[in-house]
Amino acid sequence: MTAAPLMSFIAVNRFGLGGRPEERAAAASDPRGWLKAQLAEDGTVSPAFAGLPAGGEVTGRLARAHEAEQEARRPPSLSPGAPGGGFGAETGVGAGAGAPRPGGGRVPPLVPPLSAVTDPANGDDAPMRRPPKLVIPPPPPGGGTPGGAAVGSEATVGLQDPLKQLQIELRDLFRREAGARIQAMATADQPFRERLVAFWSNHFTVSVRRSEVTGLVGAFEREAIRPHVTGHFEDMLLAAIRHPAMLLYLDNAQSIGPHSQVGLRSRRGLNENLAREILELRTLGVEGGYGQDDVRAFAAILTGWSVLGPRDVDGGTNGFVFRPATHEPGEKSLLGVRYPEGGESEGVAALAALARHPATARHVATRLARHFIADQPPAAAVARLERVFRDSGGDLGRLAGALVDSPEAWAEPLAKIKTPEELVVSTLRATGVIWPLDRVVGQLRQLGQMSFSAPSPAGWPDVAGEWIGPEAVMQRIEWCALAGHRLAPMVRPADLLEATIGPVARPETRQVVLQAASVAEAVTLLLASPEFQRR
Amino acid sequence: MLFRSTRRQFLVGLPVSLAVACPGFGSLALAMAAAPTARRLVVVILRGALDGLAAVAPYGDPAYRSQRGPLAMAEPGKADGLLDLGGHFGLHPALAPLHAFYRNGQLAVFHAVASPYRGRSHFDGQDLLETGFATPRQAPSSLREAGESGWLNRALGLLPVSHPFPQNRPGLAMGQTVPLILRGAAPVSSWAPAAMPEPNPDLIGRLVQLYLGDPLLAPALEEGLRGQLFADTALAVPAPAPVSPPPPPVGGMGGPTAATPAPASAPRPSGGDFPALAVTLARFLNPEAGPRVAVMELGGWDTHAGQGAAKGRLADALRPLAVGLAGLAQTLTPEIWRQTAVVVVTEFGRTVAVNGTGGTDHGTGGCAFLFGGAVVGGRVMTDWPGLAQPALFEGRDLMPTLDLRAVLKGVLRDHLGLPIAGINATVFPDSGAVAPVAGLIRT
Numbered sequence: 010m011t012a013a014p015l016m017s018f019i020a021v022n023r024f025g026l027g028g029r030p031e032e033r034a035a036a037a038s039d040p041r042g043w044l045k046a047q048l049a050e051d052g053t054v055s056p057a058f059a060g061l062p063a064g065g066e067v068t069g070r071l072a073r074a075h076e077a078e079q080e081a082r083r084p085p086s087l088s089p090g091a092p093g094g095g096f097g098a099e100t101g102v103g104a105g106a107g108a109p110r111p112g113g114g115r116v117p118p119l120v121p122p123l124s125a126v127t128d129p130a131n132g133d134d135a136p137m138r139r140p141p142k143l144v145i146p147p148p149p150p151g152g153g154t155p156g157g158a159a160v161g162s163e164a165t166v167g168l169q170d171p172l173k174q175l176q177i178e179l180r181d182l183f184r185r186e187a188g189a190r191i192q193a194m195a196t197a198d199q200p201f202r203e204r205l206v207a208f209w210s211n212h213f214t215v216s217v218r219r220s221e222v223t224g225l226v227g228a229f230e231r232e233a234i235r236p237h238v239t240g241h242f243e244d245m246l247l248a249a250i251r252h253p254a255m256l257l258y259l260d261n262a263q264s265i266g267p268h269s270q271v272g273l274r275s276r277r278g279l280n281e282n283l284a285r286e287i288l289e290l291r292t293l294g295v296e297g298g299y300g301q302d303d304v305r306a307f308a309a310i311l312t313g314w315s316v317l318g319p320r321d322v323d324g325g326t327n328g329f330v331f332r333p334a335t336h337e338p339g340e341k342s343l344l345g346v347r348y349p350e351g352g353e354s355e356g357v358a359a360l361a362a363l364a365r366h367p368a369t370a371r372h373v374a375t376r377l378a379r380h381f382i383a384d385q386p387p388a389a390a391v392a393r394l395e396r397v398f399r400d401s402g403g404d405l406g407r408l409a410g411a412l413v414d415s416p417e418a419w420a421e422p423l424a425k426i427k428t429p430e431e432l433v434v435s436t437l438r439a440t441g442v443i444w445p446l447d448r449v450v451g452q453l454r455q456l457g458q459m460s461f462s463a464p465s466p467a468g469w470p471d472v473a474g475e476w477i478g479p480e481a482v483m484q485r486i487e488w489c490a491l492a493g494h495r496l497a498p499m500v501r502p503a504d505l506l507e508a509t510i511g512p513v514a515r516p517e518t519r520q521v522v523l524q525a526a527s528v529a530e531a532v533t534l535l536l537a538s539p540e541f542q543r544r
Numbered sequence: 545m546l547f548r549s550t551r552r553q554f555l556v557g558l559p560v561s562l563a564v565a566c567p568g569f570g571s572l573a574l575a576m577a578a579a580p581t582a583r584r585l586v587v588v589i590l591r592g593a594l595d596g597l598a599a600v601a602p603y604g605d606p607a608y609r610s611q612r613g614p615l616a617m618a619e620p621g622k623a624d625g626l627l628d629l630g631g632h633f634g635l636h637p638a639l640a641p642l643h644a645f646y647r648n649g650q651l652a653v654f655h656a657v658a659s660p661y662r663g664r665s666h667f668d669g670q671d672l673l674e675t676g677f678a679t680p681r682q683a684p685s686s687l688r689e690a691g692e693s694g695w696l697n698r699a700l701g702l703l704p705v706s707h708p709f710p711q712n713r714p715g716l717a718m719g720q721t722v723p724l725i726l727r728g729a730a731p732v733s734s735w736a737p738a739a740m741p742e743p744n745p746d747l748i749g750r751l752v753q754l755y756l757g758d759p760l761l762a763p764a765l766e767e768g769l770r771g772q773l774f775a776d777t778a779l780a781v782p783a784p785a786p787v788s789p790p791p792p793p794v795g796g797m798g799g800p801t802a803a804t805p806a807p808a809s810a811p812r813p814s815g816g817d818f819p820a821l822a823v824t825l826a827r828f829l830n831p832e833a834g835p836r837v838a839v840m841e842l843g844g845w846d847t848h849a850g851q852g853a854a855k856g857r858l859a860d861a862l863r864p865l866a867v868g869l870a871g872l873a874q875t876l877t878p879e880i881w882r883q884t885a886v887v888v889v890t891e892f893g894r895t896v897a898v899n900g901t902g903g904t905d906h907g908t909g910g911c912a913f914l915f916g917g918a919v920v921g922g923r924v925m926t927d928w929p930g931l932a933q934p935a936l937f938e939g940r941d942l943m944p945t946l947d948l949r950a951v952l953k954g955v956l957r958d959h960l961g962l963p964i965a966g967i968n969a970t971v972f973p974d975s976g977a978v979a980p981v982a983g984l985i986r987t
Contacts, residue, residue, distance in 0.1 A: 218843075260849045263901040276613065278900025282848040285664070285906070295665045295680075301938065304664075426760065455739045457720050464843060465592070467667055474692065477760050478721030479767035480734040486751060486765075490743035521750050530747055537751055539758045 014512035015422050016040040022544040023381065023418065023425065025200035027435025032200070033508060044413045047199040048239050048406050057192035061185065064228035068253045068317045068328030071224070074171040076319030179224035183217060186227030187460040188446030191453070194430075195437035205238040205409060206230065207430075208380055212373075213249040213291060214468035217461050221257040225328075226461035229254035232327065239406030242373065242398070243364035250287065250360060253316040253328035259283035259466065266312040266337025279337075284308035286466045292363040294372030303344055309337040310348060310355045370398040376471070377408065382417045383424045384472040390417040422513050423543035426473040429456035431544060432485065436536055439509045440496050452491070456484055486537050493533030502531035510540040581703060582883045583918065583959050584829050586838045586872070587696060587725065590865070590890040591670060592845035596910030597896060597931075597942060598858055599639065600653050600924065604632035607931040613898045617853045624854035629653065633924045637854050638862035641870035645915060646922055650873075652914040652984065654951050655926035658892060658944030664906035666846070669891030674725035676949070678974040687973060693728030695971045696837060699956055700730040702966045709833035712774045713767065716828060716835035718821050726839045731763065733771035733835075735828070737820075778828050818842050822868035826875030829884065836960070842868075845890060849901040857903075869915055881917035885959045885985065888913035889948060895940050896931055909942030912951060918959060918985050925981070946981075953980035958987075 020040035021028040028036070036043045197203035210230045217223050233252045237245035249255055256262040261283035265272045272278055284307035288299045313336030317328045331353040341348045341355065346362060348355045363369060374394035378386030397404075397411040412418060427435065433453055437443050453459045457476075463469050470476065506514060506522055518538045525531035535541060601617050602608050603626055609616045617636070618625035626634025627643040633655065635643055645651040661672040661680065668680035676695025677683060687693070700715050715732035717723060722734050748769070755762040821840060828834050844861040851858045869886065876884060893910025909929075914921065929935050929943035937943040949972045956962045956971060957980050968976045 260901055260903070263849055265900045267900065272900070276898075277902075280848055280899050280901040280903065281905045282846075289665050289667075295663075295668055301664065452740070465666065465846075473760055474724075474727065475721060477764050478717070478719070478734045479732075479764050479771050480736045481720040482761060482764040483768040483772060484720060484736070484738065484740065486743060486748070487738065487740035490747065491740055518754060521754055525750075526746075533743065533747060534750060534754065538754055539761055542761065 012512075013037070013040075016419060018510075018512040019419055019422050020044055021200075022435070023422075024204065024413065026194055026197060026204055026431065027200075027438040027544075028508065029200075029438045030441060030508060032198075041413050044201045045410055047201045048409050048413075050199065050202075052202055052235055052238065053199060055189075055193035055196065057189040057196065058227075058231060061189060061227055061231075062182070062224075063327065064225050064232055064253050065317070065327040067179070067182075067224040067228060070175060072317045072319050072321070074175040077171040079319060176223075183223045183226065183461070184447065184450065187450045189227065190230070190460045191430075191434065191437075191449050192443065192446055194434045195443055200438075201409070202238060205405075206235055208377070209238055209245060209405075210234045211463070211468040211471075212376060213245070213255070214463045214466055215252075215254040215258040215461070216463045216466075218464065219258050222254045225252075225254035225257070228252075230461075237405065239409065240404075241364075242369075242403030242405055243361050245405070246291065246364050247357065247360050249291070250283070250311075250356075251314065251327075251329045256283070256314060256316050256329070259286055261311055261314055262316040264308060264312050265335040266309060268338055269312065269336055270334040271332075272335065272337070279305065279308045279312065281305065281308045284311055287360075287363070290467055292372065293366060293368040294375075297366070297368035297372065299344060302342075306341045306343045307359060310341050310343060310359050312337045313353065314356055364403050367399065370395045370403075373403075373408075374398055377412060378415075378417075379471050380425075381412050382415065383421070384474075387417050390415050423540065425544050426476055427542055427544050428469060428476055429453055429458040429485070429488075430460070430469075432456075432536075432542065433488070435509075435541075435544070436492050436496075439505065440500055442496055442499055444495055452488055456488055457481065485542070486533075489536040490529075490533045492536055493529045493531075496532050497527070497529035500528070500532060502528055502535060505532065506535055509535070510538065513540050514538075515540070581836060581961055582832075582880075583961070584834070584836055584838070584880060584884040585955065585960055586825065586829075586840065586884065586886040586916075588865075588869075588886060588888040589670075589673070589723065589725065589839065589841045590845050590888065591666070591841055591843045592890075593666060593669070593892050593894055593906060594845045594890040594910060595847060595851065595858060595894040595904050596655065596657075596890075596912075597893070598851070598853075598904075599636050599862060600629065600655060600911045601626055601634050601636065602632060602655070602928065602931065603634050605928070605931045607933070611896050611931045611933075614902065615851060615853055615898050615904070629924050630922075632928070636859065636862055638859040639866040641866040642913075642915070645870070645873065649922035650915065650917060650919055652919055652921040653924040653926075654912045654914070654946055654948075655924055656909045656929050656942055656944055657912050657926075657946040657948050657951065658909045659948045661892060662908065664892070664908075666891060666906070671724065673889060673891050673948075674723065676952075676972045676975075684973040687970065692724065694723070694725035695952075696725045696839065697728030697730050697732065698970045699960065699962060699967075700732070700837060701728075702962045702971065703836065704961050711770065712833050712835070713770060714836040716771070716825075716838040718825055718838065718840045723839055723841060726837075731767055733767045733774070735771050735775050735824075737824075774833070775828065778831050778834065779824070781827065781830070818864045819868040819871050822872040823875045826872045830875075830877050830880050840868075847894070847903045848899065848905060849903040851898075851903040873916075876917075878917075882986075883918055885914060885916040885918045885955055887952065887955055888915065889952075893942050896936055896942055897940065907941035908937045909944035912948060914951065914955065914984060920984055920986055947975075947978045949975050949978050950981045951984070953978065954982060954984045956980075958982070958985040 017033065017037040017040050020036045020043060021033060024044050194203055194207070213234065215222050215226055215229050217226060229252050233248040234245065237248060259282045260280045264280035264283070265277045267278040281304050285304045288297065288304065288307065289295050293299055313332045315330050315332050315335065317330050321330055333352055336352055339350055343359055348359060351358070374391050375386065377394055378391045382390055393415065394408060394411055397408055401407045430453060433449060450459060458469060502522055502525070506519065510518070518540055522531050522535045522538070525534055597612065598615060603617070603619050617634070620626050620628035620634050624637055627637060627640060628634050629646060633653065635646065642651055659669070659673050660678045661669045663669065672680045674694045675683070676698070697715065703714060713731055713733045715726055715730060717726050717732060717734040718736070719734055720736045722732055726732050752765060755765050818840070825838055825840065829838065842865060847858050850856060872886070873881060889912050890910060892906065892908055894904035894907040896907070899905050927945040929945050931942070933939065935943055953964070953967050953972060953975065956967055957964055962971070964980065972978070
């Protein structure tokens with residue numbers, strides 16, 4: 010049986026996000042109870058998110074700006090341009106009410122190319138799976154400032170170039186969203202719930218590597234993930250896939266059934282991206298037993314699932330619209346199950362079936378066990394979680410409870426290396442000191458894990474080998490030194506050591522920290538110690 | 545700078561005198577009796593699946609225009625047209641900086657090429673591309689106990705002579721972490737531009753102590769210190785000033801060599817984008833003590849929508865690739881350029897037909913590049929299967945007719961001098977039936 014102080018350490022660090030001073034005592038008396046209480050409570054809404062806009066609002070603003078842009082560009086007389094000719098930047102959201110735009114005018118992307126959002130040097134699109142190197146854009150001249158109006162007021166939208174103005178606002182919004190997320194994690198009073206939010210947000214990754222979603226990533230997490238972390242997987246899956254951020258990130262907003270009303274009139278058609286990634290990453294897993302035909306069928310089922318665009322400004326909910334005119338008609342067969350023509354309901358039914366599929370239970374159980382137990386999770390723990398997922402119909406609250414009850418999660422106090430985000434957040438929580446959020450976001454960018462910028466739809470990696478490399482360790486140490494200098498005036502090293510890694514600190518770590526030449530160095534050594542670098 | 549380097553060397557237990565006496569390592573090279581391989585191999589991984597039919601378009605294929613539809617590009621000589629590669633194939637105009645290298649025989653293209661992977665998952669495809677195994681996520685039993693490792697790391701273990709500068713590593717990843725392709729038993733280093741100030745050496749020394757015995761952090765810190773020591777030294781040699789327009793790739797690549805006296809200090813390069821990293825890599829490859837094998841990665845290839853033809857998302861992704869590769873060539877000294885081969889690979893190709901959203905979905909066959917002064921280039925090597933519908937793989941993808949491992953094996957054997965038996969046993973297990981492509985490297 011693991012000793013009580015160790016149990017508390019694991020509860021606070023493995024399951025939580027690193028202890029704030031006041032919660033260590035709460036977790037100490039009954040670590041499992043402290044965790045389970047967080048599952049039983051409703052999720053609290055962090056004040057960090059005050060004033061940040063809903064996805065539907067951002068989508069509506071984009072649609073209106075888009076519309077204004079199109080009006081401005083419309084030639085005096087409509088020419089019956091070749092449909093499908095403007096494939097370059099044309100977005101499906103332009104297909105308002107299911108009708109392709111006469112003239113097929115080329116529409117600029119919703120926001121500038123990724124390079125403009127991330128790095129002025131075009132091409133710093135870091136490779137998939139790698140921690141990206143994004144650059145926080147400089148504040149736009151005269152643009153919104155942190156703490157300003159939600160997406161900027163109508164008055165700030167220039168009449169001349171509404172889209173461009175909105176794009177600038179959305180980039181600023183992204184900075185605030187990234188900062189708010191860190192603030193919410195650093196101040197969460199339900200840290201286990203907050204870790205679950207981060208876990209599921211990563212499972213359903215949307216990333217600003219596709220610039221179309223720049224203004225939507227924060228709303229995605231608030232609207233599709235947070236409400237469901239102790240709810241049902243099926244509901245979270247549906248909310249995540251229907252969210253404008255996901256439909257844009259994985260191209261479904263533009264996917265068109267080849268035999269749909271619009272498909273027959275144009276050369277546009279299916280895009281498999283979302284369908285494939287739902288099967289591979291969000292539900293069944295790559296070995297879940299699906300084939301290329303299933304990918305095509307699922308893509309056909311999901312046609313019509315799109316995002317509010319010009320001309321349907323009043324339609325849709327939360328920015329989602331179903332466009333019958335782009336939906337592929339007819340019966341589809343996915344994983345041996347027939348889906349008779351049912352419009353929007355086909356996708357809902359298919360997602361529900363995927364949520365209940367045994368391969369999904371195994372895939373989700375494996376990912377959870379990897380996050381909460383070990384990079385190579387023990388088979389017994391995975392099997393147990395899998396069973397709970399199946400027996401409960403994907404009840405994520407019960408699944409989280411089963412994790413708390415997993416003896417494997419309490420066996421080894423330092424089994425997981427912290428990601429850069431976990432390192433930074435646990436440091437902020439340990440001291441209660443938060444420095445300017447823009448700085449924190451920039452430092453996380455340098456460490457390779459800026460919020461909402463995962464390198465690929467697979468999300469951030471969850472194994473040590475992907476995070477620890479020679480240069481990565483040097484940069485972690487550099488960050489610890491930076492934090493050490495900032496925190497030095499506010500902490501006593503001996504107290505901080507006891508409060509953070511006390512139960513697991515080795516004698517040599519104590520000695521090196523307590524004998525450091527300065528408080529700043531002591532804090533640096535503590536933060537960089539193997540014990541603090543793990544959870 | 546010098547003190548810090550010395551200090552680092554002390555920290556990792558290396559002979560201090562080396563760095564102090566030979567900051568550029570140049571003179572040390574002359575003292576080496578047995579010449580090890582001077583060859584440099586760079587592997588560039590394009591993550592996300594490059595559309596090989598767009599990068600190198602088979603404009604001479606009778607089915608090209610009808611199959612590619614709006615993705616088809618104008619023929620060579622026309623506005624925004626392809627750059628001709630000798631008739632049948634044309635280089636994407638965004639790759640223009642590489643065209644001169646092709647004409648000079650320093651760029652070879654392989655087409656209708658694929659790894660053994662036949663699925664369409666990026667992540668499995670990349671695993672297989674990097675592990676060198678014939679099936680995803682499953683090491684052959686002969687290698688299982690070695691754990692997770694990449695083929696390039698295992699190739700390092702076969703280098704005929706060990707690295708002449710044991711204080712440096714023969715393998716380098718450009719990035720904070722080491723990608724799977726270069727992970728494994730052979731220690732390697734990684735490098736990325738730093739934005740935060742360096743902590744003082746005493747503090748680092750205490751962390752070395754604190755990390756002792758830590759299986760994850762200790763080796764990473766040691767390699768990090770080694771890598772920074774080498775990088776500081778190599779970067780103290782000023783890079784040649786960028787020349788514009790680029791000079792011809794042969795003969796015109798002046799610039800200081802490793803023997804150029806180092807100034808007291810030089811600013812660390814800060815650019816993290818591909819062209820900047822590629823130029824920095826060249827500065828690492830130039831010294832005699834530099835790495836023999838290096839890896840770079842570049843994303844942005846998953847063009848499901850709005851891919852474009854001569855312009856668009858794909859063109860925007862291709863441009864920095866070409867600029868970076870050309871910059872690498874122009875920053876290498878002429879001697880090292882002659883000893884260098886760069887292989888550019890991706891996990892799979894993309895669909896032949898345009899999808900419903902002006903892009904392409906995950907496919908199978910694609911193209912790969914071999915670039916460098918050591919390369920016998922100026923040709924497109926392919927057993928071209930054609931783009932007519934019946935010739936396609938599963939009715940949608942370019943049919944692969946060349947195993948990517950055949951190319952890689954040819955390069956490892958003829959460029960790095962690795963024995964084919966060793967390649968078959970450990971680098972690409974289960975590839976005995978895949979004969980290396982011969983004649984890729986100048987002799």
